[in-house]
Amino acid sequence: MxxxxxxxxxxxxxxxxxxxxxxxxxxxxxxxxxxxxxxxxxxxxxxxxxxxxxxxxxxxxxxxxxxxxxxxxxxxxxxxxxxxxxxxxxxxxxxxxxxxxxxxxxxxxxxxxxxxxxxxxxxxxxxxxxxxxxxxxxxxxxxxxxxxxxxxxxxxxPYATKYIKTSTGRELFWLNREHGVLYSGQSGTVPLRAGIIRVAGLDWVSMSARRINSASYAVEIENARGEPHINNTRWRALVSGGSLVRQAMTHYWNPRMLGMKRDVFAFQGNVVMVDGQTLTLVNPDGHIFKTYDLLEITGINDAFAVEFVDTDFLLVRPFQKGTLNLIDRRSGQSVQLYKQLLSADDQAWLEAYPDTEIDYPGDNLEFTGRSGDTLSFEWTSFTGGQKVHFTYTLSPLS
Missing domain, CATH: 3.30.457.10 (Copper amine oxidase-like, N-terminal domain)
Known part of the structure; x- marks a missing residue:
């Protein structure tokens, strides 16, 4: 036949x-x-x-x-x-x-x-x-x-795909594109409903998961939507004991995404969760360890990325200006590093460049490490592309 x-x-x-x-x-x-x-x-x-x-x-x-x-x-x-x-x-x-x-x-x-x-x-x-x-x-x-x-x-x-899927080790995750329902469970077993993530308008979307310990996982989602896909959103969700216990979302709207790094994942066992202008350090079981109001501390009304967390300082970058800010965790004071490290001419060049342009570079500063109270940064010059090494010394308060 x-x-x-x-x-x-x-x-x-x-x-x-x-x-x-x-x-x-x-x-x-x-x-x-x-x-x-x-x-x-x-x-x-x-x-x-x-x-x-x-x-x-x-x-x-x-x-x-x-x-x-x-x-x-x-x-x-x-x-x-x-x-x-x-x-x-x-x-x-x-x-x-x-x-x-x-x-x-x-x-x-x-x-x-x-x-x-x-x-x-x-x-x-x-x-x-x-x-x-x-x-x-x-x-x-x-x-x-x-x-x-x-x-x-x-x-x-007779079926159309409805879910975004990811896994880490033997733990599997499904996210319903339309309603944001998240399921999780071990491979070979029927998964359970963990909760609802506040997703919307999923288009160019990716999802990943990371194991924190035997009971806790972090799920990360990135999405770009619209034409020409300049609405960028990042979610980080914390699943503990099979339930969604915390979630955070930051939205960036602009053609410019140069220099915007992903948020650092964790510090001293606490997961870093950024909800636009609020940074929360969260235990793996969902309990809050510390919260920072980045708008109040920096005076910058923007969405942030958190690039580094240490015992006595934070490094955060607002989306629109793309300039790295150092926050002293003890005093609560903040410093725009480009004003401390770059020459007057380079500062003027950056401040004159329209930050709405797709190729607006931000300050081009990248943190490379710490030795005692001395922080090291690498800077790429705006016009020649040269690499320059800068150092910044933390204040005695730190």
Missing amino acids: NTRSKASRRTAALLAASTLTTLLFAAAPIEAAFASGASTPPTVPSAAESAILNDLSLEHSGFQENGTTYVPLKDISSLLDLQLLWNSDKSSLEVTGLYQAVSLKAGQPKAYTAAGKVIMLGAETLIRGGVTYVPEKLFSKAFGVPVVWKGDNRFAV
């Missing part, structure tokens, strides 16, 4: 599988209800709505062997909001989704769910040319999403 007729029959079978598919498609409206505080879930989409096909062109092609249609596991998984991880202890592949997790091994015709149930796939998992292929039944039986092979590298599924 030819490939086309088999694919046609599989397409017709999508409606029969829609009872499983509705479980996945119910996710978005249920999350909307969580976000709005509704007490009952909304209506589940109809079978016809759930069976709308999305055509995909993947990196690797499918094939048929002994009557079984094989699909590339990694390619398909990423487009169905599933995360794939190798479990070296069990020599198995774990495929984890929001409502189901399974493990499987090459050469075996079955998969095991997180609850220990067996799913028969009808054929073995194969590895060809370093690519893992699974029978198409894996996705319909385990995750409720039928996969239709349309020849070569073309596929169709």
Whole structure:
């Protein structure tokens, strides 16, 4: 029997599988209800709505062997909001989704769910040319999403990606693009809802995670939106014990992003969280250690990045002017370093340059280290590009 007729029959079978598919498609409206505080879930989409096909062109092609249609596991998984991880202890592949997790091994015709149930796939998992292929039944039986092979590298599924995904070690994270619902959990287990991050307008977005200790993780999101994508937002969220306990967001609006570094991650076990003009040092469990009002301290009404934290000083940079400020943590006093280190001519050059231009450089000062009370900075000249070394001595108060 030819490939086309088999694919046609599989397409017709999508409606029969829609009872499983509705479980996945119910996710978005249920999350909307969580976000709005509704007490009952909304209506589940109809079978016809759930069976709308999305055509995909993947990196690797499918094939048929002994009557079984094989699909590339990694390619398909990423487009169905599933995360794939190798479990070296069990020599198995774990495929984890929001409502189901399974493990499987090459050469075996079955998969095991997180609850220990067996799913028969009808054929073995194969590895060809370093690519893992699974029978198409894996996705319909385990995750409720039928996969239709349309020849070569073309596929169709009744599903559209809704989540941004990331992982660190064996901890997995999913963020709903529309409602900001965050899920987390170990690979091979069904994740739990951690909370809601105040995201909006996600467009050019990336997400990463970092392990702090056995119970706590930091999730970082960066997004650029609009045309020409000059609305830049950074989020840092703290998850402890499976729950979202703290979050912070800073928004920068301007064509200029030169010289704006990411916020330093932590200092002495406290996570650095910047909420626009407020710096908070937070314990891994979410308790606040110290808060700084950067607007009040510096007198600069702008969004900030925190480049360095030490026992007695902070280095912060306001977005618009891009000039590095030193804050004495004991006295609460702040100093604009370019006015202390650069020549009068270089100061005048910087102050005359419109800070709304896309190539406005900021002060070009970069902190390179500390020796006692002496701080070292490297400066790149504005016109010649020469590298100059500067030092600054902390006041006796520090």
